[in-house]
Amino acid sequence: MRKYLVLLLTTFIILSISTPGWAQSQHKIEGTVTSYNTKRPLAGAIVRLVTPAISQAKVTTDKKGQFTLSFDGKQAILYISLTGYKTDTLLVPFNQKGTLNIRLKPVPATADDIKLKDLEHRVVMEKPAPAPVMNEVVVKGYGAQKQVKRMSTADVTAIYGSSAMNYTPSVVAYDHQTEDYSPVNENIFHAVTDQPLSTFSIDVDRASYSNIRRFLNNGDMPPADAVRVEEMINYFDYKYGNPTGDAPVAIHTDMAVCPWNTAHQLVRIALKGKDVAKENLPPSNLVFLIDVSGSMSGPQRLPLVKQAFKALTAQLRPVDKVAIVVYAGAAGLVLPSTSGENKTAILDALDKLEAGGSTAGGEGIQLAYKTAAENLLQNGNNRVIIATDGDFNVGPSSDGELQRIIEKEREKGIFLSVLGFGMGNYKDNKLELLADKGNGNYAYIDNFEEARRTFVTEFGGTLFTIAKDVKLQIEFNPKYVQSYRLVGYENRMLQNEDFNNDKKDAGDMGAGHTVTALYEIVPVGKSTEQPLAVDPLKYQLAKQPNGNSSEVLTVKLRYKEPKASTSQLITQVLHWKQQDITAAPEDFRMATAVADFGLLLRNSEHKGNASWEQVLKLAGNARGTDEEGYRAEFIQLVKKAQLISNNHGTK
Template sequence: MQKYLSLLVLACLLAFNASAQQLRLITGTVKDSLRNAGIPNVVVRVKGTDFLTATDAKGNFKLKVPAGAVTVEAIATHFKQKEIMVGASQTTVHITLNLLQPLITDSEKNRYIMDDKKGLSEVVVTGYAAPRIASGIHIKASPQNNTEDYSPINENIFHTATDQPLSTFSIDVDRASYSNVRRFLNNGQMPPADAVRVEEMINYFDYQYKAPTGKDPVAIYTDMAVCPWNTGHQLVRIALKSKQVDTKDLPPSNLVFLIDVSGSMDEENKLPLVKRAFKVLIEQLRPQDKVAIVVYAGAAGVVLPSTGGSEKSKILAAVDELQAGGSTAGGEGIQLAYRIAAEHITKNSNNRVILATDGDFNVGPSSDGELERIITKERQKGIYLSVLGFGMGNYKDNKLEILADKGNGNYAYIDNFEEARRTFVTEFGGTLFTVAKDVKLQVEFNPQFVQSYRLVGYENRLLQNEDFNNDKKDAGDMGVGHTVTALYEIIPTGKNSPVVNWVDPLKYQQAKIMGNQAEVLTVKLRYKEPQEDKSQLLQKVLPYSRQQIEQVPEDFRMTVAVAAFGQLLRNSAFKGTATYEQVLAWAGKARGEDPEGYRAEFIQLVKKAKLLDKE
């Protein structure tokens, strides 16, 4: 018996070696045609296969390909996809990519402006020096005289489970990206790629996960199914649900409304909508709650001192009197708001500054670094910052996202009154009351089942693996009744799955796999109670299963539809075979009861994008 077993092992090794010998290595570069500069994070792939890699910071890549001639494709955000033939004996490839639209040079301002022939948003390109930008350039999506700004998103790539078995990130309950994308589509425009944060689109929707029943404030759920946009892969869903708390049992709120009344807010979809939004919140206040109102323009000032929730008419009158005008001393307003909040902290009170602005700070402490330091310091005192974004044209999404992240608060974009109602009525507790802070996830993949994996979205929430056990590392918070969903696309281990070759195989990491071999992965979650500094640990194991997407629950199918839609809007290198028609089919079968109509609205947005997204 031992003899036959040895022969079998030898045969497998010979087959493996023969397969490996059929692969060859090609190297190359990917550059942009305008500047002849290397483009980082470009996905370079043998067309129609999982033989792929990504360029480094200088645009260089190495790729193992099958023997013989192959077609290689290069895919990068903001650039036209390109395919080239690589001959059987060719070992070096140099690829040049063109931006999606032609450029007009404006030498006096040292910038480039995209010539938009299709009536969609003009794009301003500034500065080629920022190393953290996927394309090596900074692109701002904007109509003429428009300064909207978005942080660049370097899309997550595949990692091998043997070389990088851990994936660690901070949870995200924000949903600003979805309502901002909705604003673009409702205005007849495709959103800029960097405005599309897939995780925020996924987490916009309500999912019927069961609330935790034990002592922990968060419950973990996991499942998996065949990936519908690449049926050779699988999708893993990780779902979180925080505990429900009756409104009457929530601690008293110590709130400060910090409202931008600068000249840039003097538009119908800005300050007037801000006033309507805050009136909705004021109607939800209880007698034990307190509200102060601070405004800022050329300078910051107190419109209303801290006032009890029983005096709603007084608070509403102060909101009614707000008018726009002046420049924007945003930093000074934040400092004043925090000072007032600190003066009214009581035992177990919920202390929060709620900032409403278009993000256009231009007077006073306005750099990201200064504002981050102010907000981080106050967060450590137990005063959180939630951010509401308004308007268009000069909207600063990048700045507002950072402020909310550093302030342990939510970030929402209010594009209409319905979104204000949802934020302050339907999800009152989740918006204002934290039940678990610094929530981090770490997933360990079993290489017996997972050859490689990629996290769908959460690019701005990635953490170092060592951050998971570091209680000093800040992470996302979950409010009352919040749900969080994350998707991993995995390439299963098997003879037909080529190894994703980001790095050379490690020499000393082939230890025997420990634990239950039926486990695909283990999810670990760390959280802190709102008043605590020491984290608690939860764990959940996902056993292997194989099911088609049609067999999974409605919530899973809806998640898949939204994720695919986000990848289509971004023109993701990993969108696979997904189409708008498929998204409509998946979402149409996942509508469920939909009492608020959000899923029905999603279907209409997909239809609009399908019409707008024409070459």
């Protein structure tokens, strides 16, 4: 009898393990990570899991090299990484049985293993490692042994488009003298008695930050004109409150003592666009416009472009449509408008692209807009997304010609977003112009993680505009403010009369986007060496202080609905508040740290007492939850900049 009970119990256990979905909807993945050569367990290996429902979950192997993860769905992707070993990538089906035995191959020691502290004029740059080689993994457990497919990066992005890329250190040298940047002439202080209004267009671009990251990771200080402080500040996620009324944008204000000049105050003006659930977003008519000219050859260019667009393709819904236009010596349509449901056709078209030839960028833009117009969605999102290094040299290529093309097409409701790639011959000035005039955003993609963030984490904000031509006008109260200076936004300044002019183009906000602007103000009664912008006025009546009001300033914001031609106005006031920056909200402290960093990178005449140590202290106390790790990465970039600066003998 006992024999039969044992047999029955054993059968029950086997069925419990091998029958998927019995008594629970989640599936458990168990495995052991060992060294390929020695077969010893590897403790501390990071195992990341990606499914359509889970953007990323991770665990670390224990001292026996073991790990456990759970997921819902038909299949999952695992990434197993450990310093000194090649990252492995596995596709695991829902009905996988038994324990995975994963063997990581060590990476041969090379000159790339030089430690950061030993570098004098260059710093380690992260670049994608070669895709893992296809082989098999042994699965031990109940039932027959199976093979689990190891996947390349292309396989991964073809399915989900989001992953934790493997990076290995290498030192890369290149000449960036041929890169082009528009000049940035820093804003100066203005006397409130003479210029009480400050007017500018908002900016949600963040290309400058990732471009700066590329320079620092390569051991170089970025050119001063590559440092746009507002784009650095707006690179980060801030937890601002959502709009509560009918307006698509909320305004938040705050102030604190300025850390780089404690005699001054720092004012924060923050905007938050309303969040829109992915399922509620309108259908998209997209055209991928891809530069396949010879200047786009190399691992950080066309191959990375393909990865970026595969990540976006994975997010598309059946109601969305995609066409692909390419240009080199000439422009051509390689994929007609195709439903997002047919991902295989889109991915196949991307895989076949190769680089070579000259760069007919203007012709490519014209064909892309023509293709978008032929498939126009009256109540949808119509957008061209261009991926290029900006080196146009055939056909319409001057800034004026390109600007007129884009301005004409945006009136039809077709917007333009810009993705910048590459180094050495990068044309930042041209790409910034294209995005500004095309009612779109501008991002520089220096690695796959940046592509993932742009098209996966922030899918709605990247593609769907909730408010266009967004302008800010600040009126300062002379009772409290002697003079002021806008930190950044030099290329976004407007005339005061432009604020009420609905024909004047301005920046656009996407779903869930945040915008932060900082003003450094000199309070009344504080001595300052900053000269007045103009001579004192002779015939104007002296402006009377605003009674006993505690209002420091009034924020006015104008915006248009995406399809509207008439703007709407919302306002917000800021009352005087005395607080140290260390007592300010976490997001305020982080934005201040980034601005402080930008002043140092530019060697700004307004940097005051800014220092690398000050930036690190501010940022270190403002990391918060940092779910994506961007704030931790920022701290590492500051340390790299400090090292490079010390080696170059600068502050």
